Amino acid sequence: MKVVKSKKSTRLLQKLGLKTVLTTALAAALQPAFADTARSYQEHKLFDDKLVIETTDSQVTLTPLNSGALEVHYQREGMKQLPSFARAHQQLQQDVQAELNVSTEALRYSLGDITAVIHKSPFAIEYLHNGKPLLSEEHGFFANQTMRGFRFNLTDDEKLIGGGQRVLGMDRRGHRLPLYNKAHYGYSTESEQMYFSMPAVMSSNKYVLLFDNSATGTMDLGASEESVMQFEAVGGRSAYIVVAGENYPKLIENYVDVTGRQPMPPRWALGNFASRFGYRSEQEVRETIQAFRDEDFPVDALVLDLFWFGPDIKGHMGNLAWDKENFPQPVEMMAELKEQGIKTILVTEPFVLSTSERWDEAVASNALAKNLAGKPKQFDFYFGNTGLIDVFSEDGRDWFWNIYQDLKAQGVSGWWGDLGEPEVHPSDTVHAIGMADEIHNAFGHRWAQMLFENEKANNPDERPFIMMRAGFPGSQRYGMIPWTGDVSRGWGGLQPQVELSLQMGLLGFAYTHSDLGGFADGERFERTPYIRWLQYGTFQPVYRPHAQEKIAPEPVFHDRKTRRITRDFIKLRYRLLPYNYTLAFENSQTGMPLMRPLFFENENNLELMDNKSAYLWGNDFLVAPVMEDTRKVSVELPGGIWFDYWNDNQYGGDKAEIKVSLETIPVLVRAGAFIPTVADMKNTQEYTSEYLRLDYYAHESVQQSSGTVYEDDGETADAFAKGQYEKLLFSGERNEAGIDFTFTREGDGYTGAPESRNVELVLHNVTLPAAIQQGDQTIALVKREKDLTENTAWYNKREKTLHVKFPWSGASQSLSVAQ
Known part of the structure; x- marks a missing residue:
């Protein structure tokens, strides 16, 4: 500096050194607060x-x-x-x-x-x-x-976003917020205290x-005194x-x-997950994956909840070894899944029950937090009598990591850290650096750090997958992917999910997502809210239906209509991978969340800051999930012109009244946007942009616009920093003669990159062109869609769309559409 x-x-006095302890009397340190x-x-x-x-x-x-x-x-x-x-x-x-x-x-x-x-x-x-x-x-x-x-x-007029996971509305001013990570089972439309609190605010x-x-503390955002923000803690x-x-x-x-910036996740993390509480055997795992195949649903990962290490819910936590009766050949099972392009994710918890197979080993290894007498702290909670791994101690971290290391060698691809608030954390628990109430909110953070740093040390070229329920500001730098906990099924559980993800994303946690369909309660399957939740999932960070097994969370086990609608949306998510993966790249570089609040579009409109029912998915989509049983949704607009993604209807002004069927939710596209898509696939292992469709939404209000697709091999850590990537850049500029497009490429390429791409440029909201020119070559118009081949174009008069096909080797190219 x-x-x-x-x-x-005064002159710089480095030779004096920085004092770390004041000479002020201890009595002064113990004065009253004021x-x-x-x-x-x-x-x-x-x-x-x-x-x-x-x-x-x-x-x-x-x-x-x-x-x-x-x-x-x-x-x-x-x-x-x-x-x-x-x-x-x-x-x-x-x-x-x-x-x-x-x-x-x-x-x-x-x-x-x-x-x-x-x-x-x-x-x-x-x-x-x-x-x-x-x-x-x-x-x-x-x-x-x-x-x-x-x-x-x-x-006076200041609005405050922050405090982490709460269901209170976007503006948290006027609330007194507990700062203590705490489970809220079965929450719905209101919650003052949840799994992931954050001692931070973003101001208008x-x-x-x-x-x-x-x-442990409290953040008082003008609740006790209207003009004062007060933070208080016990230590x-x-x-x-x-x-x-x-x-x-x-x-x-x-x-x-x-x-800290969130590192890029592996590409498969943006795919569809099979997940429930929980799969009880190898046979059930195989039957579930076969159902996805039979019903033509893409799937990239399978999540195993606590039954992988024990046949019952209670009594086995801390085993962290396969239940060989129900999972007799886990290595072979995971290898078979991986061959199909499906990754295995295991749940782990930081609790070791005194009845578990590893209790004596944990005690002997000095891995557990202590009581006030210096012995392993034991207490009772839902799953049994337990101790807590001390992730703040080197012994605790080493013991815990050795278990992960063995499982990794067996073929596990990702980690799910559950109950990491910790869910039960007695105040008299002694950790290596302090008492429970001093470090409670950093427990999940330190756990994620242990996983991430060891993964990077052992597998430096891989991208870890670490999903956790609780953490602290900065946990995103360890690749933490949070979810919003054990939410209630039905409309009440769906309604706060946009608010929760927006709040977390603005303060670093861009991959905050929900158990799609809801996790808790429910006596019978309710088709409409379930479908609406999974439709919303297409445009949120992680696609993972998850629930108690009484009602199947996986869409493949429901009725034909439910399967048809959800299949279409899951396939759409896969087709949008070039767009979604580029959002992940942007987040890794700048911290911009994947889900963005509408007030980003109009920073002077403080009313937009209160909107918790719609959001921007990246720069170019505006999404308003259907959160009640209705056929019309009123969508607040942040300015500009927007196209309906399903039918090209145009909207402007302050609001749009959008009719919906069960097959659609309001999804709007910004005028001037380029939306990249690829062909359908079984999972991301088949991903390729060899065929690339670019939908361009033309409008006279947008004279110039651009778009980007970022690509790498989907798995190499720090691929961008290593130069192992491609950026595909597109721009469109209107002039009196028509629209001029340019296509350029950056980067040194990556393993598996297409040598050339077949591009289909689809222009929306255009008239029949007078001519189409690509460099020196004129592209001919064909009369029928089925005649559309390389270096030809077809105009759909009814939809007012122009389809242009051409090869792209990666060298800079231009294309002009005269109108």
């Missing part, structure tokens, strides 16, 4: 990578993280501090340019986009973004014997405020991170630059 100081600044004497500045020191300020009651360290993000850490003598779990980079990035200016009243510490103004007396920090007010401390840091936290000012004022504290790290950006995409990019 380059530091530029004013002439009033002392009679206000905090005041005393002195400061400037180091290569941080600004350290001494105040009358604490040491305050400001650490630049990037040009738009800053960590602020308050410390007092005698107050325990935990490491940062949220930050991806524990060392400062060297490209941050910081400048400090000192005056009698304040320090002004600027990183470029964001500036911290530190007022000396009373001590308070306010933040500016490009010179304009962004956020300010109210009292700032407070601490007493039982609580520590921060207080910030809220502006375009900042993210993250409290980097894993302890943990007394630090926060503030992130700014000129728009929401840039804000998210700055945020994931601090907390």
Whole structure:
């Protein structure tokens, strides 16, 4: 970091070293939260990578993280501090340019986009973004014997998104949110506390405020005091991170630059999963996969719940070894599935029952969290008497990973970490770095880190698949794929799913998804809400129907009409793989979620921020799932012109009233968009873009537009960084003569890439062309669709679409359609 100081600044004193412990008396550290004497500045020191300020009651360290993000850490003598779990980079990035200016009243510490103004007396920090007010401390840091936290000012019209999984509406302002990851079995249309809480908010004022504290606590978003945001916790790290950006995409990019980017998942993770609670035998696994084949349903993965290690629900958790009576040949079974292109995912839990086969081994290996007497902590919960693996200890992690390593060698392709809140976590449980209530919310995070880092060390060229129910800000950098827990079946369970995925995606967790069809309760199969849920699933991150076995979650086991409709949507998801995979790539580079809120389109329309019934799927789709038994859906529009994906009807203005049948949900396409699709396939093992269809939605309101398809081999880790990829780039430009298209390619290619592609460009909303020119070649129009071959075109007068077929070797090409 380059530091530029004013002439009033003190000389850099690196030789003194950074103090880690204050000389303030312990008694001062134990003052009430709001002392009679206000905090005041005393002195400061400037180091290569941080600004350290001494105040009358604490040491305050400001650490630049990037040009738009800053960590602020308050410390007092005698107050325990935990490491940062949220930050991806524990060392400062060297490209941050910081400048400090000192005056009698304040320090002004600027990183470029964001500036911290530190007022000396009373001590308070306010933040500016490009010179304009962004956020300010109210009292700032407070601490007493039982609580520590921060207080910030809220502006009058400010809306706040965040807090993780809750069913409260998009704007969480006015709520007091528990920060304690906790299961909520069978939730539906309301929940204040769920599996994955996050101590972070995104403001309509375009900042993210993250409290980097894993302890049990509360986030009060103007509930107790209308103009105050207060974070409070029983312990943990007394630090926060503030992130700014000129728009929401840039804000998210700055945020994931601090907390970590989600690595690309394997391509098969975007396919269809066979999953239930649960498959009880090899025979049932084979019969299920055969049903998918017989009914012509693509399928890429099979998920085994807890019956793989025991015949009953209770009494076996912690075995983590195959039940040989019901799974006598698991290695052969998984090999057969893999040969068909189907990956096996196993559930694992961090609990080891005292009745399990591994209890003595876990105790002897020092793998379990302790009680206050230093012995393995035992407690009762639904599954039996248990201990908890201490993922914060090296012994616990090593013991746990050895089990995973053996299973990986047998042929397991992915991990499902369940109950990782942890679901039951007594306060008197002692972990290697602290008590249960200090680190509870980081348990799933540390578990995912253990899996990811060991997977990368052992299999550096592979992309891990790690699905987990709970974590902490930053867990996305370990490839964590969360889901929304044990949701109720029916309309009530479906209705909050858009809200839950949007909330999580905005703060890094772009693959948050639901048990499609609902998991819990239900006495009989309800066709309509089930179909509507699976239709929504086509346009959300992971396609995984999952439920208790009383009602089959897999569509292949339902009636003919249900199978027909859901089959069409699952096949559509596979055809859209070029689009969806490109969204995954974009997320890995910038943090942009796959599901995006409508207010991204119109940042000045705060009313759009409240919309929880529709969303953008990537840049070019607008999706409004059908969430009740209706034949018409009112869809709020964010501006611009949109085409109905099913019939090319056009919509503009503020709202669209869209008629739906059971076969359709509202899916709109942005005017000017290129939508890439490929041919049907049995699973992603057959994926190829050798035949590539590009649907272009022409409209006079869009003079110029472009699209991209990113491709690699679907499995190599860091393929883009290694240059093992292709980017296919398309653009369209309107002029007086018609529309000119260009097609270009970037990248060095990848194993399995087509040598050339057969492209079918389909122009929507166009008239019969006067001429079609590709370079020097004129493309002839044919009269019938069946005559459409390479280097010809066909115009569908009824649908107003023009189909143009041509080969593309990858070299830059142009095509003009005169009208």
